[in-house]
Amino acid sequence: MSxxxxxxxxxxxMCALFDVTxxxxxxxxxxELLAPLRRGTARLYGYRDRARLKLILxxxxxxxxLEDIRQLLDMYDRNPGQQEAQLARTYALAAxxxxxxxxxxxxxxxxxxxxxxEMDWGATALAALxxxxxxx
Amino acid sequence: MSxxxxxxxxxxxMCALFDVTxxxxxxxxxxELLAPLRRGTARLYGYRDRARLKLILxxxxxxxxLEDIRQLLDMYDRNPGQQEAQLARTYALAAxxxxxxxxxxxxxxxxxxxxxxEMDWGATALAALxxxxxxx
DNA sequence: CGCCAAGGTGACGTTAAGGTAAACCGTGAC
DNA sequence: GTCACGGTTTACCTTAACGTCACCTTGGCG
Numbered sequence: 001m002s003x004x005x006x007x008x009x010x011x012x013x014m015c016a017l018f019d020v021t022x023x024x025x026x027x028x029x030x031x032e033l034l035a036p037l038r039r040g041t042a043r044l045y046g047y048r049d050r051a052r053l054k055l056i057l058x059x060x061x062x063x064x065x066l067e068d069i070r071q072l073l074d075m076y077d078r079n080p081g082q083q084e085a086q087l088a089r090t091y092a093l094a095a096x097x098x099x100x101x102x103x104x105x106x107x108x109x110x111x112x113x114x115x116x117x118e119m120d121w122g123a124t125a126l127a128a129l130x131x132x133x134x135x136x
Numbered sequence: 137m138s139x140x141x142x143x144x145x146x147x148x149x150m151c152a153l154f155d156v157t158x159x160x161x162x163x164x165x166x167x168e169l170l171a172p173l174r175r176g177t178a179r180l181y182g183y184r185d186r187a188r189l190k191l192i193l194x195x196x197x198x199x200x201x202l203e204d205i206r207q208l209l210d211m212y213d214r215n216p217g218q219q220e221a222q223l224a225r226t227y228a229l230a231a232x233x234x235x236x237x238x239x240x241x242x243x244x245x246x247x248x249x250x251x252x253x254e255m256d257w258g259a260t261a262l263a264a265l266x267x268x269x270x271x272x
Numbered sequence: 273c274g275c276c277a278a279g280g281t282g283a284c285g286t287t288a289a290g291g292t293a294a295a296c297c298g299t300g301a302c
Numbered sequence: 303g304t305c306a307c308g309g310t311t312t313a314c315c316t317t318a319a320c321g322t323c324a325c326c327t328t329g330g331c332g
Contacts, residue, residue, distance in 0.1 A: 011279075022279085027320060040328075041280055062251050066319075084265045091258045098251050105244050112237050115198050115230060122227045129220045147309075158309085163290055176298080177310055202289075 008037065008044040018053055028056065033070050062097060144173065144180040154189055164192065169206050198233060 003009060003017070011022050025043070028034045033056055036043040045053075052073060059069040072093065075086055139145060139153070147158050161179070164170045169192055172179040181189075188209060195205040208229065211222055 021320080023320060023322085026280085031319095042328090043279085062247055084262065084269070087258060087262050087265065091255060091262060094251060094255050094258070098248065098255070101244060101248050101251070105241065105248065108237060108241050108244065111198055112234065112241065115234055115237070119227060119230050119234070122223060122230070126220065126223050126227060129223065133220065157290080159290060159292085162310090167289095178298095178308085179310090 003050070005047050008046050009050075011043050011045070014045045014049075014053070017050070018057065020053075020057075025053075028053070028066070031066055031070060033066060033073060062094075063101060064097060068093070139186070141183050144182050145186075147179050147181070150181045150185075150189070153186070154193065156189075156193075161189075164189070164202070167202055167206060169202060169209060198230075199237060200233060204229070 003013075009017065011025055014020075014025060015022055025034065025036075025045075029036065029043075034045075034049055034052055036045045036049050038044065055073065056066070056069055059072070060066075064072075072090060075089065139149075145153065147161055150156075150161060151158055161170065161172075161181075165172065165179075170181075170185055170188060172181045172185050174180065191209065192202075192205055195208070196202075200208075208226055211225065
């Protein structure tokens with residue numbers, strides 16, 4: 001069950017909800033990706049923090065660095081009015097990242113193909129050794 | 137022009153031949169991946185070193201760590217007689233690595249697909265904003 | 273009052289594969 | 303002699319994203 005919009009979560013609850021460690025949340029906060037409320041010294045995570053964390057984790061899945069993510073997030077809440085320009089910028093960054101990922105995939109494909117070729121060679125050599133051994 | 141079998145290369149020549157830095161060659165030596173001859177204190181790289189370095193760089197392209205590569209290389213020249221067993225072992229490691237690479241590729245594909253979906257969404261939103269702006 | 277669990281801070285460690293800097297050596301040329 | 307060049311060693315630095323530890327605080331409960 002996801003928390004209601006106004007719920008404030010403790011760090012533990014937050015961790016359970018997103019499957020991260022407390023260290024991670026404090027780390028993100030140190031990097032200015034999150035800014036939970038405080039009750040005394042204790043952190044309280046609200047709706048906004050949950051939304052941000054969701055974006056952070058998604059960004060990570062896409063291979064963005066935390067620094068990249070911070071900049072995007074910052075852009076959105078430093079001047080929440082330039083929606084079109086911001087969306088366009090985000091889109092451009094995403095396109096760039098997509099191109100990177102596709103290059104990476106191409107390299108990976110190449111390496112996979114090359115490795116498979118080596119393995120075919122190895123399989124042949126292995127078979128030859130074994131039939132030679134059997135023939136003795 | 138590749139060097140003749142008996143040629144001994146200086147570290148510079150080696151670097152030029154394989155497009156690596158001296159630091160890299162010394163680093164590999166510290167990690168016991170290479171063991172060039174010495175004339176005085178200077179390193180001299182022979183045929184064997186060139187063959188090993190070629191394997192090292194190939195291994196890296198496949199995403200093996202230097203430590204993995206060292207173990208494979210070691211296996212081959214610590215007891216150069218168990219050819220079948222060694223080849224089989226190498227083959228097994230390659231298969232494992234291939235599986236890893238294919239998993240990685242699948243994840244990458246998924247991330248690419250997800251990112252593309254986000255981008256479609258973004259493109260739509262962007263178009264909506266623009267036509268709204270045009271309508272004013 | 274005493275204690276525990278949950279929370280906090282600060283500091284240092286980890287990993288891989290080198291980069292970078294400082295200081296030294298040997299030798300062939302001039 | 304000394305200059306430059308190519309080489310050597312040792313040692314510390316880098317990056318990312320946390321993990322781990324030691325040592326406080328604080329709130330609640332019996």
